[in-house]
Amino acid sequence: MDKITCQIYEDEIKSLEEEIKLLTEKYEDSQQESTFFSEEEILMSIKIFETACRGHLSSSNLKAQLESLEKDLSFIMKFTGIQFTSHSKKTVEKTRNRTVQKHKLSGNCHALSFKVEFQLLEMRNKENVSAVVSDLSIVMESGEDLDVSKFVSSTEKHGSLLTFFRSLSSYGEWYEHRRCTFLHFK
Amino acid sequence: GLLAHLEVLEADAREASVKQEEEEKLEALKARAQKLRLQRDQLLAKVSLQQKGHPEDAGATAAPAPPSAQDVLEWKLKSLKSTLQILYLTGISGKLTPRGVCFCISTAYQGTYLDSYYLELLSEPQVRIRRHSIPIFIPLEQISKKYLQTDIRHFLSLLSNHLNAYVGRRYQADQLQEHFSEQIKGTLQRNSLCNLLVFNYDVSARSKTFPFRARLLYRDLCCSLPTEVTISCTPEAPASLVKVAGTHSDLFHRVALHEAFRSFSTAE
Numbered sequence: 165m166d167k168i169t170c171q172i173y174e175d176e177i178k179s180l181e182e183e184i185k186l187l188t189e190k191y192e193d194s195q196q197e198s199t200f201f202s203e204e205e206i207l208m209s210i211k212i213f214e215t216a217c218r219g220h221l222s223s224s225n226l227k228a229q230l231e232s233l234e235k236d237l238s239f240i241m242k243f244t245g246i247q248f249t250s251h252s253k254k255t256v257e258k259t260r261n262r263t264v265q266k267h268k269l270s271g272n273c274h275a276l277s278f279k280v281e282f283q284l285l286e287m288r289n290k291e292n293v294s295a296v297v298s299d300l301s302i303v304m305e306s307g308e309d310l311d312v313s314k315f316v317s318s319t320e321k322h323g324s325l326l327t328f329f330r331s332l333s334s335y336g337e338w339y340e341h342r343r344c345t346f347l348h349f350k
Numbered sequence: 351g352l353l354a355h356l357e358v359l360e361a362d363a364r365e366a367s368v369k370q371e372e373e374e375k376l377e378a379l380k381a382r383a384q385k386l387r388l389q390r391d392q393l394l395a396k397v398s399l400q401q402k403g404h405p406e407d408a409g410a411t412a413a414p415a416p417p418s419a420q421d422v423l424e425w426k427l428k429s430l431k432s433t434l435q436i437l438y439l440t441g442i443s444g445k446l447t448p449r450g451v452c453f454c455i456s457t458a459y460q461g462t463y464l465d466s467y468y469l470e471l472l473s474e475p476q477v478r479i480r481r482h483s484i485p486i487f488i489p490l491e492q493i494s495k496k497y498l499q500t501d502i503r504h505f506l507s508l509l510s511n512h513l514n515a516y517v518g519r520r521y522q523a524d525q526l527q528e529h530f531s532e533q534i535k536g537t538l539q540r541n542s543l544c545n546l547l548v549f550n551y552d553v554s555a556r557s558k559t560f561p562f563r564a565r566l567l568y569r570d571l572c573c574s575l576p577t578e579v580t581i582s583c584t585p586e587a588p589a590s591l592v593k594v595a596g597t598h599s600d601l602f603h604r605v606a607l608h609e610a611f612r613s614f615s616t617a618e
Contacts (some may be wrong), residue, residue, distance in 0.1 A: 166372050173379035180386035194400055201422050209419035209426075216419065226423055239451075240437060240444050243503065243522070251433045257511040267436065284436070296465040297439070319414025329440040330422040330510065337503060 186258065193255045200252075244327060246273045261288045266299075274336040279303040282325060297325045331340040358402070366390075438466060441514075444505055451472065452482070455510050457517040459574075464517045477502065487543045488512050511572040512560075516575030519544040525608035535560040535613065545571065550584065551612040553594075561587035564596060567600060579603050 166271045168234045201209075210227070248271040251342045257264040262285070283299040300323045302316045376511055417425075438442035444453040450472040454600045457464045470480040490509070497505035529538050535550035545568035550560040561584050568579040579602045581595040600609045 166376060170372075170376055170379060173376070173383050175387060177379065180383065181389050184386065184390050184393060187390065187397055191393065191397050191400060194397070196425065196432075199417075199425055201417075201425055206426050209422035212419035213423055214552060225428065226420070230427055233427065233434060236445050237430060237434055237437075239364075239446055240442075244440060244442050246440055251429075251436075253432060253436075269436075282440075288596070296462070297461040301463070313442050319573060324381060324458070325461065326438055326441045326456065326463070326514070327410035327460075330507075330514075333441070334434070334507065337507070 182260065186260070188316070190255070190258060193258070197252070197254050231295050236271055244329075246333055247271050262286070273332045274339045276332065276335065277305045278332070280325070280328070282323070297323045299323075300327060321332075433502075439463070441510055446529065450477075455506065457510075457514045457515055459518050459521040462521075464514075464521060467513055469506075471502075484509070484513070485516075485542070488516065508572075515572045515574045516544060516569075517567060522574065522607040523547060526611060529608060530555070530611045533560075533614070534555075543571070545569070551611075553617075555615070560584070560587070561591055562598065564598070566607075573606070574606070576602060583606060 210230075243276060248269055249271045252268070253265050253267045255263065255265050259307070265284050265286075267280075267282055267284055279302070281299075281301045282297050286298045287294050287297065302318045302320055304312055304316060308310050315331070316328075319325075319331075360464050382608050396480060425474070434443075438454060439454045441456050441458075442453065443456070444451050447470065450470065452468060453472045453516065455467045455469065457466070467483050467485075469482040469484065472478055472480050479490075479494060479498070488509070489512070493505060497508065522540055523540055523544055526534065530551075531553040533553065539548040540546065547566040550563050552560045563582045563584060564575040564612070565578075565579075565580040565582075567578040568575070579599045581602070582598045583591050583595055598610075601613070605613070
């Protein structure tokens with residue numbers, strides 16, 4: 165009798181711990197996603213933070229982490245040519261195995277600027293994470309160009325976000341190549 | 351007499367101690383469950399308030415303390431992390447390593463992201479591959495010989511095209527096998543690169559015969575549509591189907607495999 169009661173409590177505890185984890189994440193995600201600080205506020209905070217915590221190990225850790233991530237992001241954006249100027253997301257659903265988020269991404273690739281919105285569904289099973297993009301909406305600066313608008317609407321229809329970015333990057337490479345070629349002939 | 355009596359007392363004492371342990375354990379579990387229940391309820395209330403009292407409600411409750419510099423920086427850190435987390439959606443992402451870069455090539459079929467492949471490059475004394483997860487049937491060596499030293503972007507671009515095309519072909523074959531298995535005789539025959547597919551099929555899911563035989567060859571490894579399609583009819587098939595085979599051939603050239611089969615079902 166006692167063994168069974170023990171098991172019941174243990175199961176309840178496990179389920180509560182998981183619920184608490186998800187609720188905490190939900191709360192923190194919501195806080196994060198409804199906040200925004202400008203680059204100036206961030207630069208100012210760095211200055212304040214440095215003077216206030218001079219010498220403290222924890223402070224240098226935060227700053228070091230920030231610098232490391234900025235470096236990684238800056239490297240890959242420079243490499244692919246796809247520069248993100250802003251990114252915001254909203255978590256619509258989050259359970260143990262499934263996350264649904266809505267993303268808004270703006271940026272440019274050489275001369276072309278874009279604004280992309282989509283829904284991302286990520287599902288986790290034992291071995292891997294699968295991702296599906298849906299509700300894709302793409303707005304491009306040179307949207308009046310017939311070829312561009314045909315490309316955009318076909319890409320949107322199939323949710324082909326990867327194709328969109330790869331094509332953008334390809335175009336950017338070609339554009340750069342052409343520009344360098346022209347400069348060479350000047 | 352006495353020894354046996356002592357043994358009985360000892361056993362009783364042990365039993366009592368075990369029972370006490372169990373009771374204590376149960377009490378501890380009960381207390382923990384109660385504590386967690388309380389914590390969970392508090393969180394529920396907190397989240398519910400957060401959902402209701404959103405920006406539109408600013409000023410309705412006492413103004414929260416202004417964010418500290420640390421709060422701002424922690425926000426920025428989380429924000430950067432979340433952008434880095436979705437970089438794979440662009441197709442090529444990567445991280446700097448002490449001696450070079452580790453690239454990640456993502457693949458997708460339309461909106462469904464499929465496998466990711468990794469490639470770690472060292473930069474000194476010259477660019478070379480340290481290790482990778484590229485399948486052996488992708489011509490990595492050929493592509494790297496040509497472009498790795500001179501144009502890394504093009505190298506990765508080309509590799510991405512090969513990988514995406516391979517994954518796209520594989521996806522179509524998998525979809526066909528999964529959703530249209532009744533229209534295919536046995537299983538689809540394919541090679542590792544998924545650029546040669548052979549199968550017997552019918553347009554209807556209800557028929558017991560498979561009068562058509564398809565051979566799809568994808569000579570362009572960067573393409574997920576076939577370059578050569580051969581549709582023939584089995585000897586037992588009625589002569590009327592030969593013309594139909596011709597239209598199928600055209601269809602398989604233009605449309606993804608599983609989409610082609612989907613169009614058979616709707617045409618029925």
